[in-house]
Amino acid sequence: MTQAVHIAITSRGVEGTIIERVRGDFARRLAGMTGRVDVTIFDGPLETDLAAALAQPALICIDAQCLDRADPVPPRSAILSLMVSTATATRLDVAAEIRYAVQEAIGNAVIHGNLGLDGAMRASMEELRLFAAAMEQRLADPVHACLPITVAATHHEDGVAISVEDRGAGFHPSSVRAPVSAAAGGLGLTIIKKCCREIVFSLDGRRITMIFGAA
Amino acid sequence: MQYTTRRDGSRVETALSGRLTFADAGQFPQFLDQAVKGGTVCDLDLSALTFIDSTGMSLFVHVYDAAQASGQKVIMRNAKGSVADTLRRASFDTLFEFK
Numbered sequence: 398m399t400q401a402v403h404i405a406i407t408s409r410g411v412e413g414t415i416i417e418r419v420r421g422d423f424a425r426r427l428a429g430m431t432g433r434v435d436v437t438i439f440d441g442p443l444e445t446d447l448a449a450a451l452a453q454p455a456l457i458c459i460d461a462q463c464l465d466r467a468d469p470v471p472p473r474s475a476i477l478s479l480m481v482s483t484a485t486a487t488r489l490d491v492a493a494e495i496r497y498a499v500q501e502a503i504g505n506a507v508i509h510g511n512l513g514l515d516g517a518m519r520a521s522m523e524e525l526r527l528f529a530a531a532m533e534q535r536l537a538d539p540v541h542a543c544l545p546i547t548v549a550a551t552h553h554e555d556g557v558a559i560s561v562e563d564r565g566a567g568f569h570p571s572s573v574r575a576p577v578s579a580a581a582g583g584l585g586l587t588i589i590k591k592c593c594r595e596i597v598f599s600l601d602g603r604r605i606t607m608i609f610g611a612a
Numbered sequence: 613m614q615y616t617t618r619r620d621g622s623r624v625e626t627a628l629s630g631r632l633t634f635a636d637a638g639q640f641p642q643f644l645d646q647a648v649k650g651g652t653v654c655d656l657d658l659s660a661l662t663f664i665d666s667t668g669m670s671l672f673v674h675v676y677d678a679a680q681a682s683g684q685k686v687i688m689r690n691a692k693g694s695v696a697d698t699l700r701r702a703s704f705d706t707l708f709e710f711k
Contacts, residue, residue, distance in 0.1 A: 507635075526641045
C-alpha cells in the first residue's frame with residue numbers, strides 16, 4: 398500500500414482553522430507523492446523574525462495574510478519557497494542574506510508589480526509626494542497589500558536559481574526604458590543584471606528568475 | 613529606516629539608522645522636508661545605516677537636487693560596510709562631501 402505524503406506544519410501565531418485549510422490544500426495538490434513536506438505558516442502583520450520562520454525544517458514558508466489570494470503550493474522543484482504578502486515584504490527583511498539582487502527584485506515586485514506604481518513618478522519632488530501618497534494608500538488597501546510575493550529557490554545545473562513572482566499586471570522586458578532621472582529609480586534591473594549570471598522573465602514579466610553560480 | 617533631525621544654528625543634522633530601501637519610499641517627502649529644508653548645511657550621519665538599495669539611493673539624489681536648488685552644502689559622514697561601498701560605487705562621493 399502506498400503511503401500518502403505527510404504535511405508537517407509549524408505555526409507561528411496562526412489559527413488552527415487556517416492550518417487545517419492549508420494542510421488540506423497541500424494534501425490535494427501533492428496527492429500521489431510520498432514522504433514529508435515541512436511547511437511553516439506565519440502571521441505576516443505580527444511576525445518579527447523572518448529568519449526564524451525560515452529556519453529548518455521549513456521547506457515552504459507562507460504568510461497567512463495572503464492565503465486568500467494565492468495558491469500556497471510552490472513548484473515541486475523548489476528547494477525552499479517563501480510566500481509573503483506585499484505588506485509584509487515592505488516591513489520585514491525578506492531579502493535576508495541573498496541581498497542585492499533579491500532585494501531589487503522584491504522591490505520591483507512590490508512597487509511596480511503588486512502596488513502598480515510607476516517609478517518614473519518619483520522624478521521630481523512634486524511627483525515624489527504623489528508617489529509616496531499613492532504607495533501609502535495602496536499599502537492600506539487589502540486589494541494590494543495582501544497580494545503575495547513568492548520567492549523560490551531551485552537547483553540549476555552548477556548553481557542556484559532564485560525566482561521572485563508578483564501578482565501585478567506584468568510587463569515586457571523590452572519596454573523598460575532608461576530612467577528619466579536617477580531620482581526616479583529604475584536602477585534595480587541594472588543591479589540585478591550585475592549581481593547574477595543570467596535572468597529570465599516569465600508569466601508575462603510577473604516572475605523574474607535569477608541564476609547564480611559559476612559563469 | 614529611522615531618522616532623527618536636530619537643528620544647530622544654520623546646520624541641520626540628521627542621523628539615519630536601519631535599512632534604507634523601497635519600503636521607506638512613502639516617507640521620503642517627509643524626510644526631505646525635515647532634513648534638507650532650511651539651514652545652509654545638511655549633515656547626514658550614516659553610521660547606523662546597515663543597508664541601502666537602489667530606491668534608498670534615489671532618496672540621496674533628491675537630497676542632492678533639493679540642496680542644489682537652495683544652495684545648501686551636504687555632508688555625508690560615517691558610512692560603513694556595504695552602505696559605504698554602495699554609495700561609492702554609485703559615485704555619491706563625487707556629489708557630496710564624505711567624512
